[in-house]
Amino acid sequence: MSFDAGPDSSADPIAFGQRLQILRTRRGVTREQLGGLMGRSASWVKGIETGRRGVPRLEVILRLAEVLRVQSLSDLTGNQTAPVALFTGPGHARLPAVRAAVDEFPISRPEAAAPAPKHLSARLARAWAARHTSPNHRDVIGALLPDLIRDAQAVVRQAETASNWRAAQATLAEVYALCQFFVSYQPDAALVWRVAERGMIAAQQSEDGHAIGVAAWLSAQAHRDRAHYDAAEHVVGEALRHLEPLLPDGTEPVRAIAGALRFEAGYTAARRGETGTAWRHWDEARQVADRLPETYFHPVTSFSRAIMGAHAVTVAVELHAGGESVRQAAASDAMAIPSRPRRARHRIEQARGYQLNGQPDVALATLAQAHEAAPETIRYNGYAKRIVLEETQAKSPNRRRRASALAVQLGLLAA
Structure with a gap:
């Protein structure tokens, strides 16, 4: 079975807790780490895995799916009648x-x-x-x-x-x-x-140093999206060491890709829950951005002065800091980002922050802005789909209607 495969649903039925333990173990996440990322304890995770606790509510299941990067909800729930692909579009x-x-x-x-x-x-x-x-x-x-x-x-x-x-x-x-x-x-x-x-x-x-930096940036993302954090950190570190002697006289693209790689290191640290390291790398990337021309925008990574506010939102969200996410979201200027797909991605990150901070109505409104900027970006984004699916079960009838309408636009529900 491949690393990214879920439990074998063709075999005897597996309890939710067993599925959670299998997926957690495959991702190399301890009970303490998973509990921390969920805002719970290791004993809470153990209780679910051993069956002492019942199956959590939908919003908790969706949050577990996000943390463990589960590709399809059916891998976690075992329910093949609704195989919603979260992180695969x-x-x-x-x-x-x-x-x-x-x-x-x-x-x-x-x-x-x-x-x-x-x-x-x-x-x-x-x-x-x-x-x-x-x-x-x-x-x-x-x-x-x-x-x-x-x-x-x-x-x-x-x-x-x-x-x-x-x-x-x-x-x-x-x-x-x-x-x-x-x-x-x-x-x-x-x-x-x-x-x-x-x-x-x-x-x-x-x-070519710039080409190597771009390839490393993309390779690190591929590793991180599969929860291969050590590999992501290694490839970024190797690329930065390769680029270091080129930076004093480097062109704007070379300096920009070095800044983008520094942020990638911070992104991976945030995924690990390493707050200080994540923000240190973000600040190093910001210093690189500040030395670029005000209007410069890297065509591959979108690295620029304008993107650093969006990057700050991402770090705060990945660290699951709801209040800080909203503060950074308010401070960032989405319209300063010239790329439509990157602007939509930023709107999605803002929505994650609002959802973390208990503002689901604002989160849905922000996702609607993401859809307006670039429908294909939100359609392929697992975080956006998680929020929309969660709010289709909201107690508020108005919020359920809004979430359901957006779910139809994303292809999650039939019209």
Whole structure:
């Protein structure tokens, strides 16, 4: 059974507590850690796992699913009649074509001449711009990716000098970076890993510091999203050590990717519940951002001065500090973020903070703003789906109606 698989639902029925223990153990989380992340004690966790306590309420189950990064509620509850995928979004219609382009290796057959490297780079820049400006960004980049992948691979194969080959590898690594944004949170975890690994290999072949930093940033996210925290920390640390000698005379993109990596270290620390370490890394990233031009915006990571407020919200939310989350949410300016999907992601993080702080009506209103900014971002976000599902069971009839309407828009409930 793979690391990310849930308990085998085809076998004899497994009690909720047993399922919780299996999933907790697979994630390498102790009872003390899980209890702390839930605002409860280790004995509370033990009581559920041993059956001394009954099955928790829906909002508690959803919170457990969030903390343990459960891909489907059925893995935790055993109920196959409502297999709601929390941290895996729906399979996009363009996923098969993108997957085919990733998996295709035309080594032996003749191929057409590769496009000029400058032409390919211009297309890639337009693809990033389209991703940031389109509300349905997955559909837009999903249409562009198959040709970009094939052409970038062809430029590498047909490079005539060592320097051109390395430059082509850097471009290929960036194409894989764009591809990872498309394939993440879709129902093909193996494809995410293939894309992340190929991006890292291409970046290393390029010997380009910026390309290596971007690949490490994406690799760390892939590890962290599977609760591989040690691996995430390792890859970030290695990338920062590689970039350190380049920073004194580094370009804006090189300095920005170093700042983005420092925040990733803080994000992982927050997931671990390490408050001081998380905020220290955030402050280091903020210092890097403050030395960038006011209008600078990194096209891959969104790292910029404008993003640091959003990053502060994320740290507070991951540390499950409701009051601090709301304070940071109020201090941050979502409209200063030029990217629609990144702005929507920030709205979702704000909503998590409001939910943590006992303000579900504000959380739902903020999720509606996220949906307005980029519907495809919220549709693939497990945290947003958890909040919406929880509020469909609210005692307030008005809140239930609002949550149910949003659940229909997200495809969680039938119209």
